[in-house]
Amino acid sequence: MTDILIADDEPLIRTGLRAIIDxxxxxxxxxxxxxGAEVLPMVRSVRPDIVLMDVRMPAVDGIQATRTILDAVPEPPRILVITTFENDDYVYEALRAGASGFLLKRARPPEILQAIRTVALSDSLLFPAAIRGLAARHAAGREADRVRRARLTEREEQVLTLMARGLSNAEIAADLVVSVETVKTHVGNVLAKLGARDRTQAVIAAYESGFVQPL
Structure with a gap:
């Protein structure tokens, strides 16, 4: 069972998401x-696996709430940001802060459920095309040396490139003609060397360092 905490200042949004999820x-x-100010105490209380976090809230927004959770909780939940517009500057800053992906408020119920399950499994990138678009606008030159300093092997560089294209572990395995378990090992090494919490953070680092160029 995947436990989810919903953080949104609109009661109708919370009610709708609850109905779909439950x-x-x-x-x-x-x-x-x-x-956002209520999220950290609730995370500590109910220990959810995923937080659906509205990016814009009146007192503490989703970006700051995400940073607070990741700084304060030893084994934090994954954060899935809820937003109205996918090209919102707040979305990219939330991803940089540590969110694992984002969800559009206008998404249909099957898309909402798919997004939640994708983030829960964490073996593929959520909405890679949209993240590439955000990276094209925001990423250039922010962390130019990060990937170089990580000293990835040639195979790890290949895996990171395919991760940035949005391929799942199974798809990467097929592309490189290796086992899924081997890919999982390489992905784990890439995350460790980059100091990234999950593949979304690794892909953000790849774009910001210029290692991968947005299409």
Whole structure:
């Protein structure tokens, strides 16, 4: 069972998300927060696997709430940012702060559920095309030496490039003609060397260093 905390200042959004999530046998809503300031105490209380975090809230926004959770909680949940516009500057800053992906408020219920499950599994990148677009606008030159300093092997560089294209572990394995377990090992090494919490953070680093160029 995947436990989810919903953080959004709009009651209708929280109610709608709860109805969609609680209808699934493998997902459940563990709690709700109406502002970013409420999220950390609730995370500590209910220990969710995923937080659906509204990026814009009146007192503490989703970016700051994400940073606070990742700094304060030893084994933090994955953060899935909820936003109205995918090209919102706040979305990219939330991803840089440590969010694992984002979800559009206008998304249909099957898309919402797919996004939650993708982030829960963490073996592929959520909305790679949109992240590439955000990177093209925001990433250039921010961390130019990060990938070089990580001293990735040639195979790890190949894996990072394919991760940035949005390929899942299975797809990377097929592309490189290796086993999925081998890919998982390489992905783990890439994350460790880059100091990235998950593949989204590794891909952001790849774009910001110029290692991967947005299309």
């Amino acid at each position: 209808a699934e046998p493998d997902l459940t809503v563990a709690g709700e927060a109406a502002d």
